[in-house]
Amino acid sequence: xxxxxxxxxxxxxxxxxxxxxxxxxxxxxxxxxxxxxxxxxxxxxxxxxxxxxxxxxxxxxxxxxxxxxxxxxxxxxxxxxxxxxxxxxxxxxxxxxxxxxxxxxxxxxxxxxxxxxxxxxxxxxxxxxxxxxxxxxxxxxxxxxxxxxxxxxxxxxxxxxxxxxxxxxxxxxxxxxxxxxxxxxxxxxxxxxxxxxxxxxxxxxxxxxxxxxxxxxxxxxxxxxxxxxxxxxxxxxxxxxxxxxxxxxxxxxxxxxxxxxxxxxxxxxxxxxxxxxxxxxxxxxxxxxxxxxxxxxxxxxxxxxxxxxxxxxxxxxxxxxxxxxxxxxxxxxxxxxxxxxxxxxxxxxxxxxxxxxxxxxxxxxxxxxxxxxxxxxxxxxxxxxxxxxxxxxxxxxxxxxxxxxxxxxxxxxxxxxxxxxxxxxxxxxxxxxxxxxxxxxxxxxxxxxxxxxxxxxxxxxxxxxxxxxxxxxxxxxxxxxxxxxxxxxxxxxxxxxxxxxxxxxxxxxxxxxxxxxxxxxxxxxxxxxxxxxxxxxxxxxxxxxxxxxxxxxxxxx
Numbered sequence: 001x002x003x004x005x006x007x008x009x010x011x012x013x014x015x016x017x018x019x020x021x022x023x024x025x026x027x028x029x030x031x032x033x034x035x036x037x038x039x040x041x042x043x044x045x046x047x048x049x050x051x052x053x054x055x056x057x058x059x060x061x062x063x064x065x066x067x068x069x070x071x072x073x074x075x076x077x078x079x080x081x082x083x084x085x086x087x088x089x090x091x092x093x094x095x096x097x098x099x100x101x102x103x104x105x106x107x108x109x110x111x112x113x114x115x116x117x118x119x120x121x122x123x124x125x126x127x128x129x130x131x132x133x134x135x136x137x138x139x140x141x142x143x144x145x146x147x148x149x150x151x152x153x154x155x156x157x158x159x160x161x162x163x164x165x166x167x168x169x170x171x172x173x174x175x176x177x178x179x180x181x182x183x184x185x186x187x188x189x190x191x192x193x194x195x196x197x198x199x200x201x202x203x204x205x206x207x208x209x210x211x212x213x214x215x216x217x218x219x220x221x222x223x224x225x226x227x228x229x230x231x232x233x234x235x236x237x238x239x240x241x242x243x244x245x246x247x248x249x250x251x252x253x254x255x256x257x258x259x260x261x262x263x264x265x266x267x268x269x270x271x272x273x274x275x276x277x278x279x280x281x282x283x284x285x286x287x288x289x290x291x292x293x294x295x296x297x298x299x300x301x302x303x304x305x306x307x308x309x310x311x312x313x314x315x316x317x318x319x320x321x322x323x324x325x326x327x328x329x330x331x332x333x334x335x336x337x338x339x340x341x342x343x344x345x346x347x348x349x350x351x352x353x354x355x356x357x358x359x360x361x362x363x364x365x366x367x368x369x370x371x372x373x374x375x376x377x378x379x380x381x382x383x384x385x386x387x388x389x390x391x392x393x394x395x396x397x398x399x400x401x402x403x404x405x406x407x408x409x410x411x412x413x414x415x416x417x418x419x420x421x422x423x424x425x426x427x428x429x430x431x432x433x434x435x436x437x438x439x440x441x442x443x444x445x446x447x448x449x450x451x452x453x454x455x456x457x458x459x460x461x462x463x464x465x466x467x468x469x470x471x472x473x474x475x476x477x478x479x480x481x482x483x484x485x486x487x488x489x490x491x492x493x494x495x496x497x498x499x500x501x502x503x504x505x506x507x508x509x510x511x512x513x514x515x516x517x518x519x520x521x522x523x524x525x526x527x528x529x530x531x532x533x534x535x536x537x538x539x540x541x542x543x544x545x546x547x548x549x550x551x552x553x554x555x556x557x
Contacts, residue, residue, distance in 0.1 A: 009036050016047040016056050024056055034065035041071035049078040049094065052087040054380050057094070067099035076105035083111035083127075086120035091127075092377035101131040108140025116148045116158055122377075124158040125387050128165045129374050135167040142174035150184040150192040159192050161387055163199035170202045177208035185216040185225050193225055197232045259308035264316035271320075271480055279479040306402055311356070311418040317487065318348055318436070321443050324484050329446045332453065341442050348435035352417070354428050360420045361408035363391045398513065412512040421512075426502075427552075433499045440492035447485040451478050506552045507545035 012032045015023035024044075028034075037043045045065050048056040061067065070077050079099045082091040091111070095101070101111050112134045115123040124145070127134045138144055143151075146167045149159035163169065172179055181201045184192035206212055214233075217225040273282045322345060330338060366372060369390040376383050376392070385392050386399045389406045393399070398410035400420050409423035421429050454477055475482065505515060 005031070006039075008032050009038060012036060012044055013038050013042075013047055016044045016053060017051050019051065019053040019056060021055050021059065024059065028063070034060045034063040035069060037069075037071055040073065041075075043069045043071055043078065045069065045078040045094070046071060046081050049087065049090045050081040050085055052082075052085075052090050054089055054093060057090055061093065061097045067094045067097045068103060070103065070105075074105040074107060077103045077111070079103070079111045080105055080109070080114060083114040083120065083123055084118065086115065086118055086123055088120070088122045088126060088377055088383075089380045091123055092374075093380070095126075095130055096378045101127050101134050102137060104139070110134070110137050110139070112137060112145050113139055113143070113148055116145045116162075117152045119153045119155070119158065121157040121161060121387060122383065122385065125161050125385070126374065126377055128161060129370055135162055135165045136171065138171075142172070144168065144171050144173075144180070146180045146196075147171070147173060147178075147183055150180040150189055150196070151187055154189055154191060156191050156195060157387060159195045163195050167199075169196055169199050170205055172205070172207065177206075179205050179207075179213070181205075181213040182207055182211070182216055185213045185222070185229075186220065188220065188222055188225065190224060190228075193228055197228060203229060203233055203236070257308075260312040260315075262309055263312040264319065267316055267320050270483065274480040274483065279475045282479065307415075308418065310415045314352070314416045317491070318345065318352075318439070320484070321345075321439065321488065324481070325443065325446070328481065329443075329450060332450050333446045337442060337446065341439060341446075344435050344439045344442065348432060348439055351428050351432040351435060355417050355419055355421075355425055355432060358425060358428075360422045361424045363389065363393070363397060363406040363408060365390045396511070396513070410511070410513055423511075423555075430499065430502055433495050433502070437492055437495035437499060440488040440495065443488040444485055444492055447481050447488065451481055451485070454478055503549070507548050508540055509548045 008027050008030045009032055012024055012027035015021075015027060032044075035043055038047075043065070045057065045060055045067065046069075047053075048060060067079070068077055072081075074080070077099065079091055079094050079101065080103070082088075082094065091099075104110050109117075112124060112127045112131075115127065134145065136144055144167065146159060146162040146169060149162055153159060169181070170179055176182075178186070179201065181193065181196045181203070182205075183189075184196060203214065204212055211219075214226070214229050217229060270282070270286070273285065325341060333341075369392075372392065373383060373385055373390070383392060384394075386406045388399055388404070391406050393406055394408065396409050397406055399406045400410065400413050402413050402415070403420055407420045407422050411421045411423070411426055413420050414429070417429075417432075419425070451474060455474060505512065510518075
């Protein structure tokens with residue numbers, strides 16, 4: 001190659017790297033061929049693909065560039081280069097022009113192996129849609145894409161895509177004979193273990209060391225994975241029903257539908273004990289029960305889960321307040337507080353019903369969602385697909401891992417209501433929170449008033465233990481009311497704080513998810529923003545806050 005040709009080719013390569021279509025056209029006019037390569041054998045398409053220069057890729061393909069040309073130190077194709085850095089649109093243009101996904105480089109990797117290793121879920125989804133053979137293609141060591149996902153990625157994607165695409169989960173690599181489940185157990189990859197078990201991966205296959213995935217988990221002393229594998233064995237009938245996991249499976253199947261009633265039964269039991277036993281006995285039982293619950297139960301009320309216990313608490317406590325009001329308090333409360341309490345409680349239960357049983361804004365997938373996804377990539381459109389629901393998520397939409405669905409304008413998932421809170425039901429949520437705070441405040445006042453009345457009536461006489469006698473008399477006569485007062489006052493304080501926090505977020509034009517993203521250092525997207533690139537306002541004035549609150553209220557009509 002003459003020096004002049006080398007210089008022109010170098011300018012063409014630089015144009016592909018920088019994305020200068022004019023410089024590329026000038027180089028082509030000087031005689032550079034679309035399939036020209038540099039000194040390392042890398043073609044113009046290679047450099048355009050790795051730098052995601054879509055217009056240059058389109059121009060080179062129009063001029064007849066070979067999308068399957070191989071070159072570079074690894075003797076790889078442009079699709080390899082695009083896959084290594086996750087440029088989905090570049091890869092889609094190459095595939096549309098005839099690029100294939102079964103070319104291996106000198107390391108033995110096909111493009112999908114590189115996409116999986118670098119956790120490029122969008123590109124993995126595209127390759128699986130275009131090339132069915134990709135799901136089980138192996139590298140030189142017999143590693144399939146699902147094995148690489150279990151080894152290198154620690155989220156639910158892209159392994160969920162591979163499992164649901166029908167990949168062979170029981171294939172064994174050449175060196176140690178491990179399956180994807182062996183590898184996931186060895187790497188302590190909980191998400192991969194969960195997805196592989198959901199895909200019915202074989203639990204009893206042995207590698208060349210005659211180890212099952214359970215053996216590896218036990219050698220690693222990973223109790224979480226051991227529990228997951230034991231539970232899967234019992235559910236598939238691979239283990240006798242005497243093991244600990246059997247009780248776990250049985251409990252999950254039988255009690256889930258009964259969890260809603262547990263809080264109500266607990267409150268009823270406490271009320272009954274206060275009426276039957278001495279208050280010190282009941283107090284000791286409650287303390288011991290709380291300690292036992294903390295030691296035995298792994299339930300976290302601060303973490304969103306599918307349990308119905310929180311929503312059971314959310315219903316049982318207002319019902320408890322109403323019953324206590326009817327049987328103990330309403331005789332001693334003025335008429336206007338009676339009316340206020342009844343109105344607030346009616347509004348509370350109505351808003352609770354509306355939140356739980358209304359649609360928060362679920363995004364339904366299209367019948368041609370997969371075709372839409374492929375077409376959008378091949379037309380160089382920006383995609384934000386949820387590959388669980390197969391919907392193209394709009395701005396501020398999010399997939400709720402608890403509800404397992406995508407919702408519009410996601411604010412947060414409330415475990416206490418077992419529902420996603422979005423812009424659609426946020427006003428009803430605020431009404432519910434306000435009703436809980438107000439009703440708890442009225443109830444606390446009524447309990448306090450009645451207890452004070454009983455204190456005045458106690459006459460222990462002139463003894464050195466007068467205060468202890470008064471306290472003993474109050475606990476004996478009003479132990480249940482004191483218990484209810486404690487709960488109600490606690491909820492009044494906490495729900496008021498929650499209401500204030502939500503109102504502050506509304507005045508700042510923020511959702512809860514926006515606040516979380518800001519705390520993590522992510523970009524801010526206002527609730528009513530026209531563009532996701534709007535910056536954060538440096539200082540919110542009082543008038544701006546009022547306008548945001550007014551806009552929020554007006555949007556409800």
